[in-house]
Structure formats: C-alpha cells, structure tokens
Amino acid sequence: MVGKEMLRVLEESSLPVEELRLWASDRSAGEKLQFRGQSLTVELLEPSAFLAGRAHYSLYATSANLSAEYAPLAASRGAICIDNSSHFRMNPDVPLVVPEVNPLSIHEGMKSGIIANPNCSTIQLVVCLKPIHDRAKLRRVIVSSYQSVSGAGAEAIKEFEEQARQSVNGEAYESKVFTKKIAFNCIPHIDVFQANGMTKEEMKIILESRKILGIPDLRITATAVRVPVKVGHAESVNVETERPLTVLEMQELLAKAPGVIVVDKPSELHYPTPQECVGKNEVFVGRIRTDESAPNSMHLWVVADNLRKGAATNAVQIAEYCIVHSLSRRDD
Numbered sequence: 001m002v003g004k005e006m007l008r009v010l011e012e013s014s015l016p017v018e019e020l021r022l023w024a025s026d027r028s029a030g031e032k033l034q035f036r037g038q039s040l041t042v043e044l045l046e047p048s049a050f051l052a053g054r055a056h057y058s059l060y061a062t063s064a065n066l067s068a069e070y071a072p073l074a075a076s077r078g079a080i081c082i083d084n085s086s087h088f089r090m091n092p093d094v095p096l097v098v099p100e101v102n103p104l105s106i107h108e109g110m111k112s113g114i115i116a117n118p119n120c121s122t123i124q125l126v127v128c129l130k131p132i133h134d135r136a137k138l139r140r141v142i143v144s145s146y147q148s149v150s151g152a153g154a155e156a157i158k159e160f161e162e163q164a165r166q167s168v169n170g171e172a173y174e175s176k177v178f179t180k181k182i183a184f185n186c187i188p189h190i191d192v193f194q195a196n197g198m199t200k201e202e203m204k205i206i207l208e209s210r211k212i213l214g215i216p217d218l219r220i221t222a223t224a225v226r227v228p229v230k231v232g233h234a235e236s237v238n239v240e241t242e243r244p245l246t247v248l249e250m251q252e253l254l255a256k257a258p259g260v261i262v263v264d265k266p267s268e269l270h271y272p273t274p275q276e277c278v279g280k281n282e283v284f285v286g287r288i289r290t291d292e293s294a295p296n297s298m299h300l301w302v303v304a305d306n307l308r309k310g311a312a313t314n315a316v317q318i319a320e321y322c323i324v325h326s327l328s329r330r331d332d
Helices: 001-010 064-076 103-112 118-136 154-168 198-213 249-255 308-324
Strands: 032-035 038-039 057-062 080-083 114-116 136-145 219-226 233-241 260-262 281-291 299-305
Touching: 001 032, 001 299, 001 308, 057 064, 057 308, 064 080, 064 114, 080 308, 103 114, 103 233, 118 136, 118 198, 118 233, 118 249, 118 260, 118 281, 118 299, 118 308, 136 198, 249 260, 249 281, 249 299, 299 308
Parallel strands: 057 080, 080 114, 136 219, 260 281
Antiparallel strands: 032 038, 136 233, 233 299, 281 299
C-alpha cells in the first residue's frame, strides 16, 4: 500500500524523474502500473537488480529484512536510499528524518547512503512537537494514538471490511491479522509486547521522537490503539512545557509551522478527523486547549493520512530535499 502511494506522490510532485523502475516480490512482479502517462512493468526484486548501479535514489516500502538486505547493496552502488522500514531507524549512523523537523540530518546520510523514514505515528507527532519545543521547551509528552487498519497493510483492510459485513449480517467472524475483532472495536495492542509492558509501536513513538527532536532525555510516553478506521491516524497529545503558552499562542505557533494546518473552531464544530485528511500531505491539528489539571500543559488533537505524510510523502520530501540541495553520491 505504501509503495503504490509513493508512486502517486511521486507522480504529483515536480521531481524531474528521468527513469523510474519498480521492483517487488514475485506476487507483484509483472504487474503494470501507470506513471506520468507511461506503463511500467514491476520487476522481480533480486540482488542483480542493483548491480548496474544506475539509481541515484532508491525508495523502499519493504519489510525490515528486505531493507536490511537491499538498501546497503544499492548504497554501495552510489544510490541514496530512503527506507520506510524500521530496520535502520535507531541505527546511530543513519539519520532518522522528518524534513519539517530535522532536514539538516539528511546531509549526515550521504556517508552511508541510507536515510530512515520514521514510523507513521511518530512523523505526525514530531511535526507538531518541534515548533512547541522551539518556543516553550518541552518537559513531558503523553500520546494516545488511534491508528487506522491500513497501518497493518492491505490484508488488514480486507479483514476489517469483511468483519464489518459479517457483523452487520449477524455472521460469525474470524480474526487472522489482528488479535481480536477490529470491526466496531478498539484494540489497545499494536505490534508485539515488550518486557516493560509497552508494545513495540509505543516504544517506536518514544525512541524515534527523542532521536528526531534531538532530545534524548525527553519525558514521553505513549499508548497505541488500533481503531476501525480504514485510513488516517489520530493522536491525543498532552504537552507540558517550561514556559506557559496560551491557546491563541499555540494556535498561531502551529499555524505557522511547516506542514501543519490548524482546524480549531470548536464553537463551529471545526476539528480534524481521519476521514477528512485522507489524500492530504499535511498534518492537521485541532481541539487545542489548556490542561487545567497541570501547570504549563495543553491538549492537542493531531490527525494525518498515515499512508501519505506518515510514509510515502515524507520519503518523497526527503528525495526532494536531496535534489534541491544537489545532494548526490553519484558523479553522473
């Protein structure tokens, strides 16, 4: 799903793509996909595909195991590899990048040739946290994420739709992708549980946010919940800062932040929801309000298309930055 979304985002962009080649497993090899009026055939992914060393940029929407195998291979042939898997994210020698937050880190990736794309829920979070930290310095962050089924892949969407149909018709259902029924339900469990009681998804939010923001000691915690929404992740975010901010200050601060759109007029029932953010590349924020239970604390509601800004768009933005700033590991 992310791979095809990358193709759509690339097509919409102004990137000067002279040649585009597509690789996938044998399940998709041979499939025809359209790009800017051309019909492209998906090729079988195998090591020999990278031996020629023709690629300037190589974008990955693969499993961690495949990225671990193929990204270093392409990088060794001079490509800049932008990887959407989790494999390289916490590698200290690989930058973890959200262009609106830490674009200069992209330059650090020229040595290894690999740049990591963060987790979808992390991306939309740090886009909002960065301007807040710059203005008032973050002290603590509490995140509860409400993540759509598309985050678990195409099979997850099929299971969700089938369970919804079965539930409406009073039929028996079966859960294969998720641990429990997802239709008309919420599951407080994404990825595997860790020894500390957190899930791997929750730890991704914590560790990746610290790395991207450059705040290794940031006090941050998370609860990740899978919800019966097809596309679009939402997050309830509570921030505590050293300097107090008013609601108006927070609204103006986020409205000026790159990649953020504020939709916050509760008196007119204006606030963002996942359904309204599908197909958009920005992060939407609403329900900005003071937390009266703790000093210097505020609530935010943050929503984004997880397939777009949470994955494909962010990767393409990294490639755009490289091109605009003439970053290349190739002489030709």
